[in-house]
Amino acid sequence: MLCFMKVGKAFGSLDLMLHSVAFAPKESLEGDFLSTTRAAFLASHDVSAYSLVALCQRAAPLMTNGGSVVAMSYYGAEKVIPNYNVMGVAKAALEASTRYLAADLGPKKSVDCISAGPMNTLAARGIAGFTKMLEHCAEHSPLKRNVFPEELGATGTFLASDGAAAITGQVIYVDCGYQIMGM
Numbered sequence: 001m002l003c004f005m006k007v008g009k010a011f012g013s014l015d016l017m018l019h020s021v022a023f024a025p026k027e028s029l030e031g032d033f034l035s036t037t038r039a040a041f042l043a044s045h046d047v048s049a050y051s052l053v054a055l056c057q058r059a060a061p062l063m064t065n066g067g068s069v070v071a072m073s074y075y076g077a078e079k080v081i082p083n084y085n086v087m088g089v090a091k092a093a094l095e096a097s098t099r100y101l102a103a104d105l106g107p108k109k110s111v112d113c114i115s116a117g118p119m120n121t122l123a124a125r126g127i128a129g130f131t132k133m134l135e136h137c138a139e140h141s142p143l144k145r146n147v148f149p150e151e152l153g154a155t156g157t158f159l160a161s162d163g164a165a166a167i168t169g170q171v172i173y174v175d176c177g178y179q180i181m182g183m
């Protein structure tokens, strides 16, 4: 709340909010999904999905000239990725929240997800077998490589630009094309 008060005071309005927050207890990011505890399920959904709703409640009033909300998701929201487990279920909730928020916040504000290919970050290294995910994506995606951070940034900038004025409620894949592959 304090953060948004400071933004309002300093800038008067807000054009873009990036949601780039996720968490699940480490022990829930290995082995099977069946073993997920209630505590891990609640924590991952609270931090990784509900946070988008809570942030939008505070950001929307500041988007007085229209605005864009962009959240970071992953393919594990729609397909089973080994070890991603409860985080995949939380990402599914995040993507669904994006659609409901887009419907509520229109007509002047957009809410979208970037579904990013795997990227070597501190959080990602907490997922068991993450290096395998990187290798698999590079090997099987049409572009035969992993995505670069600046490519994700450029997509976020595009979503906040006039060029994306007619886009909202979408999941945009920035994954070197991995999502289209069936085999």
Ligand SMILES: NC(=O)c1ccc[n+]([C@@H]2O[C@H](COP(=O)([O-])OP(=O)(O)OC[C@H]3O[C@@H](n4cnc5c(N)ncnc54)[C@H](O)[C@@H]3O)[C@@H](O)[C@H]2O)c1
Pocket: 019, 020, 021, 022, 023, 047, 072, 073, 074, 115, 116, 117, 118, 119, 120, 121, 122, 123, 124
């Ligand atoms: N790295 C990947 O392969 C990848 C792929 C697709 C999507 N994503 C998504 O991108 C986003 C950023 O992740 P990242 O991989 O850059 O890792 P990261 O560690 O840089 O970012 C995760 C952030 O979440 C914050 N966070 C965690 N728990 C929090 C809490 N309780 N309250 C407030 N903040 C909290 C951390 O402080 C950190 O800044 C996440 O939503 C992640 O799921 C990552």
